[in-house]
Amino acid sequence: MNWKIEIASALLVLLSLVAAPAWVLHVESEAAAAHEASPARVITLTAVAAGGIWTEEEVAGHNYWRRQPEPARTVVLSGENVVIRLKSADVSHSFSIPELEVGPVAVEPGKVSVVRFVAPAPGEYLIQCSTRCGPCHEEMLGTLVVLGSGETLADYPPGLLPPRTKCPNHGSAAHSEGGDR
Amino acid sequence: MTGKTQNADPPNEGTVAVGDKGRTAQPRVGGGSPAWRLDLLAVIPGLRWLVKRRWLQFAVVFPNLVFFYLFLIAGVFGSPVGNRNIIIIFVWILWWFLLITLMVPFASRVWCTVCPFPFFGEWLQRGALIGTRVGKPGVGRNRMFGLNLRWPKALSNIWLQNFGFLGLCTFSVALVTRPIVSVFVLGGLFVVATILHLVFRQRAFCNYVCPVSGFLSLYSMTSMLEVRSKEAEVCSKCADKGCLAGNESGWGCPWFMYPSRMDRNNYCGLCTECLKTCPYDNMTLRLRPFCSDTRIKGYDESWKAFIMLTLALAYSMTLLGPWATIKDWANASETGQWGGFALYAASLWMSALCILPGVFFGSVWLGRLLGGGAPKPLKDLFLGWSYTLVPLGLLAWIAFSFPLIFVNGSYIISVLSDPMGRGWDLLGTADFKWTPYHPELLAWIQVPLLGIGLFFALRTGYRFAQSRFGSTRSSILGFSPLAVLLTAIACGFLRLFVG
Numbered sequence: 001m002n003w004k005i006e007i008a009s010a011l012l013v014l015l016s017l018v019a020a021p022a023w024v025l026h027v028e029s030e031a032a033a034a035h036e037a038s039p040a041r042v043i044t045l046t047a048v049a050a051g052g053i054w055t056e057e058e059v060a061g062h063n064y065w066r067r068q069p070e071p072a073r074t075v076v077l078s079g080e081n082v083v084i085r086l087k088s089a090d091v092s093h094s095f096s097i098p099e100l101e102v103g104p105v106a107v108e109p110g111k112v113s114v115v116r117f118v119a120p121a122p123g124e125y126l127i128q129c130s131t132r133c134g135p136c137h138e139e140m141l142g143t144l145v146v147l148g149s150g151e152t153l154a155d156y157p158p159g160l161l162p163p164r165t166k167c168p169n170h171g172s173a174a175h176s177e178g179g180d181r
Numbered sequence: 182m183t184g185k186t187q188n189a190d191p192p193n194e195g196t197v198a199v200g201d202k203g204r205t206a207q208p209r210v211g212g213g214s215p216a217w218r219l220d221l222l223a224v225i226p227g228l229r230w231l232v233k234r235r236w237l238q239f240a241v242v243f244p245n246l247v248f249f250y251l252f253l254i255a256g257v258f259g260s261p262v263g264n265r266n267i268i269i270i271f272v273w274i275l276w277w278f279l280l281i282t283l284m285v286p287f288a289s290r291v292w293c294t295v296c297p298f299p300f301f302g303e304w305l306q307r308g309a310l311i312g313t314r315v316g317k318p319g320v321g322r323n324r325m326f327g328l329n330l331r332w333p334k335a336l337s338n339i340w341l342q343n344f345g346f347l348g349l350c351t352f353s354v355a356l357v358t359r360p361i362v363s364v365f366v367l368g369g370l371f372v373v374a375t376i377l378h379l380v381f382r383q384r385a386f387c388n389y390v391c392p393v394s395g396f397l398s399l400y401s402m403t404s405m406l407e408v409r410s411k412e413a414e415v416c417s418k419c420a421d422k423g424c425l426a427g428n429e430s431g432w433g434c435p436w437f438m439y440p441s442r443m444d445r446n447n448y449c450g451l452c453t454e455c456l457k458t459c460p461y462d463n464m465t466l467r468l469r470p471f472c473s474d475t476r477i478k479g480y481d482e483s484w485k486a487f488i489m490l491t492l493a494l495a496y497s498m499t500l501l502g503p504w505a506t507i508k509d510w511a512n513a514s515e516t517g518q519w520g521g522f523a524l525y526a527a528s529l530w531m532s533a534l535c536i537l538p539g540v541f542f543g544s545v546w547l548g549r550l551l552g553g554g555a556p557k558p559l560k561d562l563f564l565g566w567s568y569t570l571v572p573l574g575l576l577a578w579i580a581f582s583f584p585l586i587f588v589n590g591s592y593i594i595s596v597l598s599d600p601m602g603r604g605w606d607l608l609g610t611a612d613f614k615w616t617p618y619h620p621e622l623l624a625w626i627q628v629p630l631l632g633i634g635l636f637f638a639l640r641t642g643y644r645f646a647q648s649r650f651g652s653t654r655s656s657i658l659g660f661s662p663l664a665v666l667l668t669a670i671a672c673g674f675l676r677l678f679v680g
């Protein structure tokens with residue numbers, strides 16, 4: 001046996017086991033950075049049709065099937081530049097915040113759609129989906145909370161907006177935070 | 182070694198005597214044109230040099246290993262949407278398509294040459310990625326690590342693979358729509374292969390456990406590529422037997438074959454070791470006619486043929502057929518119709534394991550009656566004729582796989598640029614859209630493919646009948662019930678494909 005060749009090829013194998021995930025992380029961070037326009041708050045929201053929600057949580061292969069993510073209550077500061085990166089964990093959705101005249105923007109699985117706007121006056125605003133994505137499409141859960149100066153999320157207790165009750169999949173999630181399928 | 186290799190049954194066809202260079206004519210039992218062989222090492226410049234390189238297998242497995250590693254990463258951290266994730270598109274669409282339409286019919290088990298699943302196990306077992314070792318303890322003359330136990334005799338067949346594959350295929354919809362399920366299955370193959378390599382000797386995992394292996398072994402019988410010894414004379418005088426026992430130039434056949442006596446493709450993983458170990462260059466790689474190995478050696482192999490044909494039918498019905506209900510049942514993990522799923526699974530297992538074999542047995546039994554003459558052992562007829570399902574099944578699978586690639590072609594291109602479905606665009610093809618294809622063209626591909634399958638099924642079936650019944654009249658009579666069954670199955674596929 002030629003030990004030099006053995007060791008070199010073994011090193012090659014071990015190196016590739018580290019290099020592959022490193023490369024993935026690198027490409028992902030570049031893709032995310034491309035959407036940043038400083039100074040801005042960058043938020044990623046993922047639409048999940050099965051549970052009828054928008055969520056700030058990462059929805060990937062490993063957790064999609066395990067649990068229902070929390071519906072988003074995305075917090076920004078009034079006057080801030082906001083960039084929202086939109087993803088879908090399943091089917092085609094579309095994103096809009098009607099009161100702010102943001103969107104609608106198509107959100108496709110495997111793609112990232114981007115909306116940019118300046119956070120308006122303080123308040124809680126409904127995020128909506130206007131594509132038939134599933135039984136809950138009209139009432140996909142998710143809100144944008146815009147804080148005025150000196151305010152915190154405590155100033156916006158849950159329940160400011162009317163409860164959304166039409167969706168059979170929401171279960172307890174419509175009323176409390178999160179909840180299982 | 183195991184019982185699989187040396188079997189004294191006379192072969193159906195004259196494929197034992199082998200010629201040396203170039204095309205060689207061989208007599209064939211039961212008439213027909215003499216079978217030809219083309220020694221690829223003799224005619225392709227540089228090929229002999231290449232297959233003798235010790236680094237060859239590492240050089241092809243390593244890139245594949247990196248790809249599968251990335252697929253697993255994509256499955257875990259990428260989009261949960263199946264057709265946006267490379268693990269689904271590349272493994273279940275592209276890999277499957279290449280495997281069944283190109284590799285198996287034209288290059289035998291070449292997938293096993295490049296397959297990454299046994300990589301870590303074999304590395305640990307050999308203590309080498311490229312080099313070889315001689316000495317004790319080990320297997321044959323090779324020094325090997327691990328327990329090197331012999332695989333249990335009772336499991337030295339492909340029944341485990343039959344049930345494993347049928348089991349996996351029952352959940353095929355989850356497998357091809359949910360990346361995480363593929364991660365568990367493919368990752369599981371790595372883990373189980375590694376463990377079994379440490380406990381059992383050589384490629385016990387591949388030969389007896391790997392669920393992919395079963396249909397590779399069965400359908401590679403049709404393949405136009407084979408590894409065989411050249412001159413029996415040389416082997417009988419050979420004292421080295423490196424192809425079996427290993428030597429300084431390479432490992433003894435990891436697949437438990439005695440390469441020098443090998444007369445079927447089934448359990449040769451094309452690892453090229455015997456091409457390296459034979460001191461007389463008496464092993465070679467040859468091109469040959471389609472469907473050259475025709476001998477089914479046991480019920481495990483027959484049942485593999487039944488299972489594969491049934492699965493091809495079931496998939497054609499669920500994926501291409503108009504029955505939405507069956508689709509929903511098969512797709513229980515999305516639709517939640519578990520009752521329907523149980524019905525679907527039960528009928529799948531029943532058809533594959535009982536109904537099709539039963540109908541097949543009926544036609545063999547009837548054929549024996551009609552053929553007349555001295556009573557013939559049913560087992561011999563059953564096994565011999567069950568080979569007819571091999572070309573028919575393979576070509577039905579190929580015909581079935583074309584629409585898959587047509588429909589999902591655009592995903593293959595777009596997923597190349599965005600393998601994890603995270604909005605990347607590595608090559609600028611992330612938004613690639615397939616130009617609308619013409620479904621009527623597909624039939625022009627599928628119908629001839631089915632025709633080829635039926636032709637080879639009928640031809641090999643009739644030749645086998647001739648070898649058993651003798652006269653043309655009783656061969657035709659004896660084969661007729663089965664011929665009707667085969668034609669009916671082909672017509673069933675035709676209806677599903679053409680509508």
Ligand code: SF4
Pocket residue numbers: 292293294296297298299374386387388391392393394450
């Ligand atoms: S038998 Fe299975 S694990 Fe072994 S090399 Fe072939 S495909 Fe890979």
Ligand code: SF4
Pocket residue numbers: 410415416417419420421422423424425440441458459460461462463464
């Ligand atoms: S080592 Fe070569 S010559 Fe010897 S038995 Fe094997 S194939 Fe034949």
Ligand code: SF4
Pocket residue numbers: 408433434435436438439440443448449450451452453454455456
């Ligand atoms: S050693 Fe030869 S016969 Fe054995 S698996 Fe490898 S190529 Fe096939």
Ligand SMILES: [Cu+2]
Pocket residue numbers: 047049092093094129130131132133134137140
């Ligand atoms: Cu939606």
